[in-house]
Amino acid sequence: MKVEYFIGIIIPKDYLIRIEKFQNKWIKQLGVEPHITLKAQGGLTSDERWIEKVRTVCKHFKPFQVSLGKPKYFGDNILYLSVKSNDLVNLHQEMLQKLAPPKHIITQYFEGDEYVPHLTLGTEYVSRDFTEGLSKVDLKEMEKLANEILVPFPNFEVNSIRIYKLNIEKNIYEKHLDISLSD
Template sequence: MKVEYFIGIVPPEEYLERIVHFQSNWIKHSNVEPHITLKAQGGLTPDKKWIGKVQKVCDTFKPFQVSLDQPNFFGDNILYLSVNSSHLHKLHQEIVHEISPSEDLIKQYFELDAFVPHITLGKEQYGDYISAGLSKKALMEMEKLAVKELTPYPDFEVNFIRVYELNIEKQRYEKYLDISLSK
């Protein structure tokens, strides 16, 4: 059985619900709640020894502000909301350095210099079992509506991060653990 984890940041509850409602026009069952990926799967091993390292980083990292912004695309097949925050990049780098995944994993998951914080709204269909895919035409339609329906884009304080675990039976990532930032 393959155990997978990743670390994310959850937007405020009311905006989270707005995104879920917006996505429901295209996607029947999402495989994870809307989030900003902070640290992808690389190096987050089933033994969970990395959790203590993440906790150590969070214990010294102060809460910070994040601003959501305009929709944008990775290529022409992944639509996302932009995220602005210099502190987010710093926290990402500290966690990646503390966990120290291989260079190959850093490249595979677009970490460190390739890190682009975002909230995925939709993506084109792929063959893997864990994606709810759309057509390019649907993504273009989704982008136009996102500008209307998801504004104003909120600013919010990040005071905890969320570890997600893949639930194989449900084919869905679920909350495993929340870790608070330094007070």
């Protein structure tokens, strides 16, 4: 059985609760808590030796500021909140350098030069049964309401990253490990 992981940035608890309530209007079971994607699954293997490399990157990376922003789309079927932070992009690049996944994996997961920091709100299609999927009409409604309900979009300091692991029985990603950034 394949074990899956990914790395994300946790958002402040009050805003996390706000986004979960917002998403629950359309999605019955969220596949993972709201987060900013830092590193996708590619190259994060079940032997977990890569975690020490992640710790090394984090040990040498100072806390930084992130700004969430207006909703945008990947194509026309994935709605997300935009994220602004040059330091976040730099952290992503350093993770990629240290973990060194094969080029085809970087391409497959839109990492490296294709990386777009984001916080997914909803998707049109069904993904691993985490969601029932949303229609394009649902996504448009979600986009409109996000601009009303989720403002003001917060700025916050990132002090740690979170490694998520797929819980196969529940079919959701759960917290596996938090790693602090250098102070």
